[in-house]
Amino acid sequence: MSRTPPLFGDRLAAAVDAVGSPLCVGLDPHLDRLPPALRARFAGRTGADFRGLAADAAAEFCITAIDAVHGIAAALKPQVAFFEALGAPGVAALERTVAHARDRGMLVIADAKRGDISSTAAAYARAILDPQGPLAADAVTLAPYMGLDVVQPFLPWCRDHGRGVFVLVRTTNPGSALLQRHGSPEVAQVVADGLAELGAPLVGDSGLSSVGAVVGAFAAEEAAALRARMPAAWFLVPGVGAQGGGVAEALAGARSDGQGALVNSARGILFAAGGRDDDDPATAIAGRARALADQLRSCAGAASS
Amino acid sequence: MSRTPPLFGDRLAAAVDAVGSPLCVGLDPHLDRLPPALRARFAGRTGADFRGLAADAAAEFCITAIDAVHGIAAALKPQVAFFEALGAPGVAALERTVAHARDRGMLVIADAKRGDISSTAAAYARAILDPQGPLAADAVTLAPYMGLDVVQPFLPWCRDHGRGVFVLVRTTNPGSALLQRHGSPEVAQVVADGLAELGAPLVGDSGLSSVGAVVGAFAAEEAAALRARMPAAWFLVPGVGAQGGGVAEALAGARSDGQGALVNSARGILFAAGGRDDDDPATAIAGRARALADQLRSCAGAASS
Numbered sequence: 001m002s003r004t005p006p007l008f009g010d011r012l013a014a015a016v017d018a019v020g021s022p023l024c025v026g027l028d029p030h031l032d033r034l035p036p037a038l039r040a041r042f043a044g045r046t047g048a049d050f051r052g053l054a055a056d057a058a059a060e061f062c063i064t065a066i067d068a069v070h071g072i073a074a075a076l077k078p079q080v081a082f083f084e085a086l087g088a089p090g091v092a093a094l095e096r097t098v099a100h101a102r103d104r105g106m107l108v109i110a111d112a113k114r115g116d117i118s119s120t121a122a123a124y125a126r127a128i129l130d131p132q133g134p135l136a137a138d139a140v141t142l143a144p145y146m147g148l149d150v151v152q153p154f155l156p157w158c159r160d161h162g163r164g165v166f167v168l169v170r171t172t173n174p175g176s177a178l179l180q181r182h183g184s185p186e187v188a189q190v191v192a193d194g195l196a197e198l199g200a201p202l203v204g205d206s207g208l209s210s211v212g213a214v215v216g217a218f219a220a221e222e223a224a225a226l227r228a229r230m231p232a233a234w235f236l237v238p239g240v241g242a243q244g245g246g247v248a249e250a251l252a253g254a255r256s257d258g259q260g261a262l263v264n265s266a267r268g269i270l271f272a273a274g275g276r277d278d279d280d281p282a283t284a285i286a287g288r289a290r291a292l293a294d295q296l297r298s299c300a301g302a303a304s305s
Numbered sequence: 306m307s308r309t310p311p312l313f314g315d316r317l318a319a320a321v322d323a324v325g326s327p328l329c330v331g332l333d334p335h336l337d338r339l340p341p342a343l344r345a346r347f348a349g350r351t352g353a354d355f356r357g358l359a360a361d362a363a364a365e366f367c368i369t370a371i372d373a374v375h376g377i378a379a380a381l382k383p384q385v386a387f388f389e390a391l392g393a394p395g396v397a398a399l400e401r402t403v404a405h406a407r408d409r410g411m412l413v414i415a416d417a418k419r420g421d422i423s424s425t426a427a428a429y430a431r432a433i434l435d436p437q438g439p440l441a442a443d444a445v446t447l448a449p450y451m452g453l454d455v456v457q458p459f460l461p462w463c464r465d466h467g468r469g470v471f472v473l474v475r476t477t478n479p480g481s482a483l484l485q486r487h488g489s490p491e492v493a494q495v496v497a498d499g500l501a502e503l504g505a506p507l508v509g510d511s512g513l514s515s516v517g518a519v520v521g522a523f524a525a526e527e528a529a530a531l532r533a534r535m536p537a538a539w540f541l542v543p544g545v546g547a548q549g550g551g552v553a554e555a556l557a558g559a560r561s562d563g564q565g566a567l568v569n570s571a572r573g574i575l576f577a578a579g580g581r582d583d584d585d586p587a588t589a590i591a592g593r594a595r596a597l598a599d600q601l602r603s604c605a606g607a608a609s610s
Contacts (some may be wrong), residue, residue: 030424051439081428087400087439090432092393113421115448116386117478119335120416123386127395134356134392143420145450145473147480168450173422173453183488183497190487267308 003204008139008164009212012234012262015074016109021293022171022251022259022300024109024236025069026266027078027097029058033271035281048087055086059093061281063100065270068285072293075107075138075234077264091134098135108137109166109236114150115143121153129157139164141214141236145179148194153210158202158210165211166236167195168273169226174215188222192229203232208260212236216252217246217263226229235261240292241268247295258300265292309507313444313469314517317567318540318561320412322437324597327556327564327605329414329541330374331571332383332402334363338576340586353392360391364398366586368405373590377598380412380443382541382569396439398490403440412470413442414541419455420448424483426458434462444469446519446541450484453499456516463507463515470516471541472500474531477521493527497534508537513565520558522551522568528558532565540566545597546573553602563605570597 006014016022031039031054038061039178083094101108114124122203126133128140142150150167155219157163170188170192180188190214193211199211215223223235235253240246240263247263254261272281272288311319321327336344343366347358373380388399406413417493419429432437433445447470449455455472465529475493485493497518517539520528528540540558545551545568552568553601556597559566577586577593 011373028424047437047440051317079425079428079433081425083418084396085428085432085438087432088393090439091389091396095392113419113448114386115420116418117476119333120384120386123384123390127386127390127392128496132352134353134395143418143448145420145448145484145599146476146478147483147485148480148482150341166334171451171455173451178452178495178499179450179484180452182492187484187487187492190483194483199475 005162007202007204008158008162008210009208009232009234010206011138012075012107012163012164013206013208013259016262019072019074020073021072021297022262023073023290023293023296024075024077024262024264025065025073025269026111026238027065027076028266028270029061029064029082030267030271031058034061035060051086052089055083055089055093058083058086058090059096062097064282066097066101066104066106066286068282069269069289070104070106072286072289073106075109075262076101077109077111077266079111079266095134098137100221102136107139109139109141110135110137111141113141113143113168115145117146117149118153121150123223124155125157129154129161129163131161136292138162139166139212142167144168144191148198151198155198159275163210164212164234166234167191167211169195169213170215170222172218172239188226189229192226195233196230198224199233208232208234214238217250220249220252227253227255231255233260237261237263241265251296251299254300261294268292310467312507312509313463313467313515314507314513314539315511316443316467317412317469318509318513318564319478319512321567324379324598326376326377326379326602327567328378328594328598328601329380329382329567329569330370330378330574330594331416331543331569332367332370332381333575334366334387334489335572336363339363339366356391357394360388360394360398363388363391363395364401367402369587370590371402371406371409371411373587374574374594375409375411377591377594378411378523380414380567381406382414382416382571384416384571400439403442404545407441412444414444414446415440415442416446418446418448419475420450422451422454423458426455430462431460433460434468438468443467444471446581447472449473449496453503456503460503468515469539471519472496472516474500474518475520475527477523477544493531494534497531500538501535504538513537514537519543522555525554525557532558532560536560540567542566543566546570556601556604559605568601573597
């Protein structure tokens, strides 16, 4: 029986179905890569003055990007650090950006990598997932160094409000193996097993759970092994495009039917115009997003056939 | 030769010396535990209206607490989640709180447990540690699930601006052992060894480094073993008071001279007045802080004699 509101795993599956591709667009507003007309608004400013103007420019750019990828991308992943770097006006800009995505009916995964416990984690959950809260994102990324206690306070929002979490399992940065591949079984495998258990009561009609995992695109064989441990988890796969991952690697952790992997690209799509005034950013962003969405569609389709 | 500005390890050692106790006061403004007069300001409000009024009340309460523990506590540790739960006005309230602490000459450790890499981590470092940035805290807590890459972008701020980091090593929450004690050597030991290496170039005249560690108060034998691996690290020890840790356990990771452990207490000090109108919060907070500072002083003194 379907729930009201639907579970996040089903909401994300429906969003992927609607656009026909598992593309997630990362909203990482690097200030020095914004279009020149936007950069001019805060160039030469300092302090609080700079932060207010830069935050407005970042929000405007992200809103342009959201409109450009509407109907192409299944979800959006704002990187909260770029907004927080601008202080309170940056956080207000993030709130406006997320509100715009919601108005356009797009799912938002706040990439915050929070990882705390008890009342602190509960405060983060309210900050990010509460539908009545300041951000009201659909999902959030979490970091499990403190153990799976960090996930627990987010689960009521998953159960009762259609929210989701993506917990770091296996990443592709140079130093990632130090912890993630440590021991036997490896830490990443231990976390995967724990998440499968936590996510089991939250599997929707799609067969996918509200408790997802962040699994990098470079760890192709590992991704398949982690999929075996987490058959119902959505995998959020960062690193396609600017971070160098390929489309086939990004989908290595998908289920045998090609579903269950959401693939993120940020810089490769956002800064498609290369900062040149003579390019229209919206057109360039839409073009780049469509090309990657098509690649993902072909590749996921090939896997399932 | 001393540096200008001095390294964080030395700045913290000087702060502990100045007050004669390694007490850190946690600023965790639980809204439902604020004094009744402050709670009345946002009672019954909702949405953005609620968040603005609650943020102002939280800042006012924290500023009262800062003034009350000035000259008693060596440092302050605001928990950013409680501010972020209130959105942009909450972040503005955190900025005002930290600015007030700076005006009073007190060190601030932003408890943010950030843990990301490359340009994202660099954005968090600017957000939290940059002296020209919105928060300009003296130090920040970090979570190393992605490996020691998460620390790297913070090190230039440590080297050139007297800033510090405290990286999660061993915590005392129920699920902490899942990762932290996994493998042989244990993950916590692997992280400790890595931090000792990263921190070695940043050891000041005090013999203490800008790269510190979060080590919980319950892990007493473990704390001594971790101290052996990180002889120059400041240990930030959460969990004294409301979280149940004792003073002797909290100091178990100190060096043989009794130095090098900074002990945090939040709720046990902040909510000393018990929410009763007839108690003056400032007096109650100062009294509770002084009692704990005295206990820590005696215990650290006993260890070194």
